[in-house]
Amino acid sequence: MTETTKRSANVSATAWVAGVGLASMALLLAVIGLWFPRAGSAGSAPEVTVKEVSVTLTEFAVTPAQIDAELGQKLTITVKNDGKMEHDLKVGGTEGTKMLAPGASETISVGPFEASTEAWCTVPGHKESGMTMKINVATAAGAGTATAAAPAELASTGATIDPKAEPAADWTPYDPTLAPAPGGTVHDVEMHAIEKEVEVAPGVTQMMWTFDGKVPGTILRGKVGDLFNVTLINDGKIEHSIDFHASKVAWNDEMRSIKPGESLVYQFKADFAGAFMYHCGTAPALHHIGNGMYGAIIIDPPELAPVDHEYVIVQSELYLGANGKEGDLTKMLGENHDAVVFNGYYNQYKFKPIRVEPNERVRVWVIDDGPSENSAFHIVGTIFDTSWKEGTYLLRPDARQGGSQVLDLQPAQGGFVEFSFAEAGLYPIVTHKFANVGKGALGLFQAGEVEMPAGGGGH
Ligand SMILES: [Cu+2]
Structure with missing residues (x-):
């Protein structure tokens, strides 16, 4: 750190000296130029x-x-x-x-x-x-050097989300229901890298890079000890790859990038329980993740308690390019997101609340696929009595009566929470980093029959 600081200080000093030198030189040349106009500048045809x-x-x-x-x-x-x-x-x-x-x-x-x-x-x-x-x-x-071109792209050309817009009548939300792990201990899975125009907010589409044509990609699930044989087929126009955080494999082999039309087999034994992210790692990985190439693979911990409902919510950001175009890497590099979304769509479960009954036991798996923003997963009006994060229980029901309000996740972390709703009504799903609630990170649980308020839900 000290070395770096010292070096940049030296560089600055050198640049300053050089700058002064260049300025004097330029002045001198300008003066000479005034007295001695360039030879041949009068009338000769340019060659x-x-x-x-x-x-x-x-x-x-x-x-x-x-x-x-x-x-x-x-x-x-x-x-x-x-x-x-x-x-x-x-x-x-x-x-x-x-x-x-x-x-x-x-x-x-x-x-x-x-x-x-x-x-x-x-x-x-x-x-x-x-x-x-x-x-x-x-x-x-004849100055010899052109002035630096003015940055013509300062103004963003990205699509904008109208916070008052509603999805079309035929819109179908991303199903948050998580099915139990399929039987058997070997999972042969085929996945496709597909570049596809996807709606991300009412009236706004992006040319997303996806796994299986959806964002997030297919949610995989298994048990500790299961074997996964995943064949990735690149149906896109550019190179892609896949990186399962549930595996221990060499980066330069299974995670290698494949060209359009090629395929690879990514085999691993799931030795660890977790709510793991998977994503495309092709450079620049920030662009491939930020433009939709992410999903989740859930490896159940042993003896998972029975519940009435299981859901999965993947939080991520949107960095909008022009409507119908790829996401904006410059915005991604600046962590300048336009929206934070649950399962890929702006205010998705506000438009289509997740329906349960009061006093039913609910488990929600949450994975923060970022690429760069954290998640403070919270459900307004309830308390989690069970919280499991990054491979371990943080809280389970016992005589101490502990309650948890937030599952805190950094990018690429995951876990689950369990809870029930005490009475019929609406329960907002948010990240308690509240600036992001107004940017699309808002959903609703609906417990029992409820009169929907104007402007919320209603589909
Ligand atoms: Cu990719």
Whole structure:
């Protein structure tokens, strides 16, 4: 820490000295320029020249990050993919190489350039992760360096959620009911990575990356000691992978990324009980998780007490891109979420309350799939008499009469709570990080027959 601080202090000092030096130099050049106008600047036709440049692509950088060109100059760029994933390089996102496999290269001719511009990799998320290259074009004034391009994308282009909007009549919520673990000790499961337009709030859709076409992905369940044989098939257009937190396997083998059309087998024995997250880990993993590639696998602890109802609620955030487009990685990097949701949809169980009867015993499994926000899971109007988190009971009914108000989870943590409702009525489901309740983290349990208030529930 001290070393880093010291080094950055030195860097700052160096930059300051260099800055002063450059400023003096610029002043000197400006003065010289006034007295000695550039030779040949009067009347001679501009000559188209070609400059050759070599550029390499890696995760996630374009090297060099900047190249200089004269006004009206063409560039012949030899682009080599030195990375482990597919990449391309396109000027302005349109003109450039085809998609290059790892190790492949292509030489492109671009320009002539009249102004400074940028080139980047067009694989979703790669530009935001750093795969851009500035092309600095000397201006007519002959200053030699272009001024930094103004950030044109300061204003968000993301979709906005209307908090008063309601889902369409044919909308069906994500079923929160959790079925018991299937019989047998071997689970052969096929899962598909699918890129699909999904509604995330009334009237708002995103091009989500999903497991099995839904967000959260299929909820898996088993018992300690069960064997899971999961075949992941990539039905998408970009690379994907899967990482089960319920397993102990090598990251570079089972969790490897597969290309569109490929499949892999991910086999593991579930030796530990837990409410585990699973997710796509393909780089940038923040983008793949933040854009929908997450789910849960529940491995029951031994001797789980019987209850009347079991539900699963996965909390996550939305970082909205334009309507119908992918989520915004820049917002994800800034932890600047537009919504916090239960099972993938804004205020989902406010629109469609979860129906139980008073005094029935209810267990809710809660998993915080983030990618970045915590959860303070709370149900207004009840107290949890049982709380289990990250593999162990925190609370069980006994003579001490302990009560729990919140199951607190950091991203990728999970557990369950048990409770009952003492009387008929409505019981809001929230995260008690209350800023997020107004951003979509609101649902309702309905115990018994209830007159629905105007504007809440009603479906
Ligand atoms: Cu993915």
